[in-house]
Amino acid sequence: DADVTQTPRNRITKTGKRIMLECSQTKGHDRMYWYRQDPGLGLRLIYYSFDVKDINKGEISDGYSVSRQAQAKFSLSLESAIPNQTALYFCATSLGLNQPQHFGDGTRLSIL
Amino acid sequence: AQSVTQLDSHVSVSEGTPVLLRCNYSSSYSPSLFWYVQHPNKGLQLLLKYTSAATLVKGINGFEAEFKKSETSFHLTKPSAHMSDAAEYFCVVSDLENNNDMRFGAGTRLTVKP
Numbered sequence: 001d002a003d004v005t006q007t008p009r010n011r012i013t014k015t016g017k018r019i020m021l022e023c024s025q026t027k028g029h030d031r032m033y034w035y036r037q038d039p040g041l042g043l044r045l046i047y048y049s050f051d052v053k054d055i056n057k058g059e060i061s062d063g064y065s066v067s068r069q070a071q072a073k074f075s076l077s078l079e080s081a082i083p084n085q086t087a088l089y090f091c092a093t094s095l096g097l098n099q100p101q102h103f104g105d106g107t108r109l110s111i112l
Numbered sequence: 113a114q115s116v117t118q119l120d121s122h123v124s125v126s127e128g129t130p131v132l133l134r135c136n137y138s139s140s141y142s143p144s145l146f147w148y149v150q151h152p153n154k155g156l157q158l159l160l161k162y163t164s165a166a167t168l169v170k171g172i173n174g175f176e177a178e179f180k181k182s183e184t185s186f187h188l189t190k191p192s193a194h195m196s197d198a199a200e201y202f203c204v205v206s207d208l209e210n211n212n213d214m215r216f217g218a219g220t221r222l223t224v225k226p
Contacts, residue, residue, distance in 0.1 A: 103155030
């Protein structure tokens, strides 16, 4: 089983819909992250969480919200999806400062 | 603010020839630097990391990178490319300035020709 699991793997939806992407991990890491990947831009940080009670905005948080339901679960929501949120979304975890991040296999989201 | 620039968006090599993927970084502090690889439909996998120990860092699958502070570079190399090395590669910097957020380069797509 994968250490970092993202669901769904693919999603197509319409403008204005509410979308939730889920991430669960079995690595026991406190730190969790959500990124989006766009061609030619690398990965950009949306939100991150250092523990269940700690949520922080990243570089591009507008239009997104998150929920850390437990140490192992971190969800990303798009309250009202728009086409420029079409991207590949990654969840990651890490053990601590300056430690490598461990990535899920991504969710490909298309908003029509 | 910290940042990385990957100097080539696409690199093409023949199987068995050396690989060089270039990365320059900008950081006000002592940075940590990473290289990740992404195969199609997969998440990113760590190749190697530099965290102020030895300047020549060896990673998985025969890759290595050298931290050169005077040149603010952290180029990734491999002596002999294999077909399975074809993927997207990301250089990443992390430092205290941004609470150790990771900043990703735009990526370099490596193509390996038979």
